[in-house]
Amino acid sequence: MNIxxxxxxAELPPAATVSDAIAHAGARPPFAxxxxxxxxxxxxxxxxxxxxxxxxxxxxxVTGG
Structure with a gap:
């Protein structure tokens, strides 16, 4: 599927979840x-x-001042 x-x-498998999208993006906490x-x-x-x-x-x- 294309999202x-x-x-x-990005192209993910048909039954992809938010967790799959996070893994695909290589995101590291913290994030929303x-x-x-x-x-x-x-x-x-x-x-x-x-x-x-x-x-x-x-x-x-975002941090800082």
Missing amino acids: LINQAA VAVNLQFVPKGRYEQHALAEGDRVEIIAP
């Missing part, structure tokens, strides 16, 4: 995830199935 991860095209602008709680990464065309945003916190 966008942080606005970049949204699918189609909806926050996904960390405890739901394994269960939240993705669909063709979904937009996944993996967002790292």
Whole structure:
């Protein structure tokens, strides 16, 4: 399936979850995830199935002053 991860095209297997997208992106904690602008709680990464065309945003916190 074709999705966008942080606005970049990515191809994942048909039954991919948010966890698969995180692994594909190589993201390292801490981060938050949204699918189609909806926050996904960390405890739901394994269960939240993705669909063709979904937009996944993996967002790292910003620090500094």
